[in-house]
Amino acid sequence: xxxTSLLFPxxxxxxxxxxxxxxISLVFSSSARAEWSTTHTMDLVLQVEGGEGxxxxxxxxxxxxxxxxxxxxxxxxxxxxxxxxxxxxxPGGTPFVFTMSVTxxxxxxxxxxxxxxxxxxxxxxxMPGSAGNLTGSIAGPSQGSAQGGGPGSRATLTQTTTVxxxxxxxxxxxxxxxxxPSEDSGPLSVVRSLTAF
Amino acid sequence: xxxxxxxxxxxxxxxxxxxxLGLATLACPLQALAQSASINAIQLSVEVAPITVSGTRLxxxxxxxxxxxxxxxxxxxxxxxxxxAIGTPFTTSADVTxxxxxxxxxGDAAPTAGTAGQLVxxxxxxxxxxxxxxxxxxxxxxxITGANAxxxxxxxxxxxxxxxxxxxxxxxDANQAQIRRVxxxxxxxxxxxxxxxxxxxxxxxSGLAAVSxxxxxxxxxxxxxxxxxxxTGGAAPSGxxxxxTRTEAVQTGQGSQALEGTGVVPIYGTVEQTRVVANAGTAGxxxxxxxxxxxxxxxxxxxxxxxxxxxxxLSVIQSLTAF
Numbered sequence: 001x002x003x004t005s006l007l008f009p010x011x012x013x014x015x016x017x018x019x020x021x022x023x024i025s026l027v028f029s030s031s032a033r034a035e036w037s038t039t040h041t042m043d044l045v046l047q048v049e050g051g052e053g054x055x056x057x058x059x060x061x062x063x064x065x066x067x068x069x070x071x072x073x074x075x076x077x078x079x080x081x082x083x084x085x086x087x088x089x090x091p092g093g094t095p096f097v098f099t100m101s102v103t104x105x106x107x108x109x110x111x112x113x114x115x116x117x118x119x120x121x122x123x124x125x126x127m128p129g130s131a132g133n134l135t136g137s138i139a140g141p142s143q144g145s146a147q148g149g150g151p152g153s154r155a156t157l158t159q160t161t162t163v164x165x166x167x168x169x170x171x172x173x174x175x176x177x178x179x180x181p182s183e184d185s186g187p188l189s190v191v192r193s194l195t196a197f
Numbered sequence: 198x199x200x201x202x203x204x205x206x207x208x209x210x211x212x213x214x215x216x217x218l219g220l221a222t223l224a225c226p227l228q229a230l231a232q233s234a235s236i237n238a239i240q241l242s243v244e245v246a247p248i249t250v251s252g253t254r255l256x257x258x259x260x261x262x263x264x265x266x267x268x269x270x271x272x273x274x275x276x277x278x279x280x281x282a283i284g285t286p287f288t289t290s291a292d293v294t295x296x297x298x299x300x301x302x303x304g305d306a307a308p309t310a311g312t313a314g315q316l317v318x319x320x321x322x323x324x325x326x327x328x329x330x331x332x333x334x335x336x337x338x339x340x341i342t343g344a345n346a347x348x349x350x351x352x353x354x355x356x357x358x359x360x361x362x363x364x365x366x367x368x369x370d371a372n373q374a375q376i377r378r379v380x381x382x383x384x385x386x387x388x389x390x391x392x393x394x395x396x397x398x399x400x401x402x403s404g405l406a407a408v409s410x411x412x413x414x415x416x417x418x419x420x421x422x423x424x425x426x427x428x429t430g431g432a433a434p435s436g437x438x439x440x441x442t443r444t445e446a447v448q449t450g451q452g453s454q455a456l457e458g459t460g461v462v463p464i465y466g467t468v469e470q471t472r473v474v475a476n477a478g479t480a481g482x483x484x485x486x487x488x489x490x491x492x493x494x495x496x497x498x499x500x501x502x503x504x505x506x507x508x509x510x511l512s513v514i515q516s517l518t519a520f
Contacts, residue, residue: 042341049247061256062276071270086284088270093293095264102274102304103256109310116311121254123308123323126247127458132333142344148337148357151330152247158240159341164233 039162040141049152051128055120060105068096129153233369239362241339241349246331246356246386252323252456257304257419258395263287265295272414272423278304280417287400287411287428291435294403296444299414302395305453306420321455322420324393329386330460331356351382358383373518383508387460387471394466396423396450404441405431412445422450 071087089096106120117123129152136146136155146155257278261271269287272280280301289295305324337352337359351359363378398412409430417423425447434441454463462468 040344058254069271085273085275086270086281087273088268088285089263089266091267093265093267093289093295096262096266098259098261098271100260100274101256101258102276102278104276104278104304104307106254106307112310119308119310121305121308122252123456124249124251125456125458126249129245129247130333132245133335133337143341145338145340146241146243147339148243148245148334148352148354148359150333151245151356154242154244155339156240156242157339157341157347158238159344159347160236160238161344163235 037164039160041158041160042138042141042144043156043158043160044136044138044144044146045154045156045158046134046136046146046149047154047156048129048131048134048149049126049154051126053117053123053125055117056122057106057108057118057120058103058122061103062101064100066096066098068094069098127152234367236364236366237345238364239341239345239347240360240364241341241347241362242360243334243337243339243349243351244358244360245334245354246329246358248328248330248458248460250326250328250456250458252308252327253325254305254308254322255302255324255393255453257302259299259301261297261299263295263297263299265289265293266297266411267293269297269411272299272301274301274303278419280414280423282416282423283413286413287408289402289405289408289411289431291407292404292439295408296399296401297411298397298399299412300395300397300448301414301417301423302393302450303417303421303423304419322453323456324453324465325391326454326456326463326465327388327390328458328460328462329356329388331386332460349382351384353384355384356386371520373520375514375516375518377514379512381508385471385508389462389471390469391463391465392467393422393451393453393463394448396425397446397448398425398427399444399446400428401445402431402441402443404434404439405443406433406435407431412447417450420453422452425449 066087068090069087070090072084087098109118111118117125130150131153132150133147134149134153134155136144136157138144142159144157144159146157148155257274257280259272259274259280267288267290268285270284272283275281280303283299287297306322308322332354334352334354334357337350337354337357339347339349339359341347347361349359349361351357359382361380363376365376367374396414396417398414400408400412402408407430408428410428412428413426415424415426427445427447431443448466451465454465457463462470
């Protein structure tokens with residue numbers, strides 16, 4: 001049994017080989033007889049980024065040092081000077097040196113996803129973008145225009161034209177898709193599949 | 198029925214070239230190939246970099262160094278980061294050689310959390326701040342006017358990057374050739390790093406009358422700057438014809454300021470800046486493709502109007518693969 005008989009039994013019912021041949025021709029003609037085809041695509045992407053940020057809490061630190069001093073250097077065992085801490089140079093004009101630093105700790109708080117960043121000592125923020133003058137339009141498969149916007153915005157306009165010359169109905173070319181990255185995406189992949197009967 | 202299916206192996210004979218600024222037109226060998234399929238693509242993009250800021254809460258510091266003083270106490274800190282004023286002003290005896298140098302900076306107040314839906318509004322009063330700023334782009338336009346024809350103009354806004362990419366691929370049964378051209382034009386972002394200073398007082402001398410009230414640094418709450426009070430006394434030589442010296446220096450500190458995301462730089466005494474945030478129009482005028490991308494083989498970057506801090510580039514990658 002031939003392939004055509006299996007696929008198209010109507011050909012036998014319809015009166016012989018001629019009917020089957022016509023039907024096969026109709027089924028396959030759309031691709032097998034294409035002389036030339038072209039595809040135009042135009043993509044426009046307008047984007048305004050959201051805001052984001054990080055916050056980092058810090059602990060407490062405390063340091064004190066000196067020489068040639070007198071007084072009441074009351075120190076405690078924690079990370080803060082005790083009350084009554086005071087110092088003075090020794091009498092008689094003795095040389096002295098004194099340094100001191102205090103960094104209070106941040107209070108760690110739960111994250112509030114509906115709120116903002118915690119009040120920590122180190123924050124980094126990317127401000128929410130603004131549309132500004134961001135606009136764009138596509139006038140047809142080959143024409144489009146766009147205008148840049150405010151900080152944190154992006155406008156991308158892409159035109160792709162694919163041409164398949166005559167007799168290459170089975171040739172398939174895979175091109176970069178929408179929103180193609182700016183870096184080189186490497187060689188184009190070409191896959192051919194031929195079927196003979 | 199016989200079915201054959203195969204994929205092409207990457208037996209590549211690669212040719213590559215690279216061009217820098219000023220390259221206007223490229224010869225394209227693609228048409229020399231017997232075509233089986235061709236794909237041409239143009240991609241234009243204009244991106245305005247986001248505004249980013251960061252803040253660091255500073256701790257409190259104080260220091261003092263001296264010699265030749267008769268009396269006096271030192272500025273200190275409490276456990277919240279506030280400064281405690283000098284209790285007793287420094288004094289000196291007449292005709293002594295003395296010098297002292299005191300400085301203090303109260304810490305930043307504890308930041309508060311951002312309000313609902315906001316990241317930064319509540320997180321204020323950072324003593325060290327950094328930021329990168331962009332502006333709303335002005336005069337930035339791009340258009341694809343037809344098959345293989347396009348123009349793009351980076352405009353004048355700070356922080357804007359315009360990119361044009363043209364990719365061409367022609368394949369036949371035996372060959373595949375690709376050319377990719379990328380042109381970019383960027384107006385750089387304005388950046389800064391700023392840090393608030395503490396207050397500082399220096400006083401020294403010899404052969405002077407006694408100093409009755411040495412300079413002091415006042416108490417300062419967190420987020421504020423100690424106030425400097427200069428010395429009294431010691432202003433005249435201790436006697437007629439006596440050799441003397443006297444030096445004084447005053448540095449006023451700054452209070453901590455809000456972290457802004459709007460291009461406002463805090464008024465701090467220590468600043469690093471790579472560019473002044475200014476209104477549109479001062480960043481220079483850059484145009485990609487003044488004459489347009491007239492056909493798939495032509496791509497130009499006009500560098501005539503580059504402003505300070507702006508940059509433009511044009512690169513070409515070409516490859517030919519034989520199967």
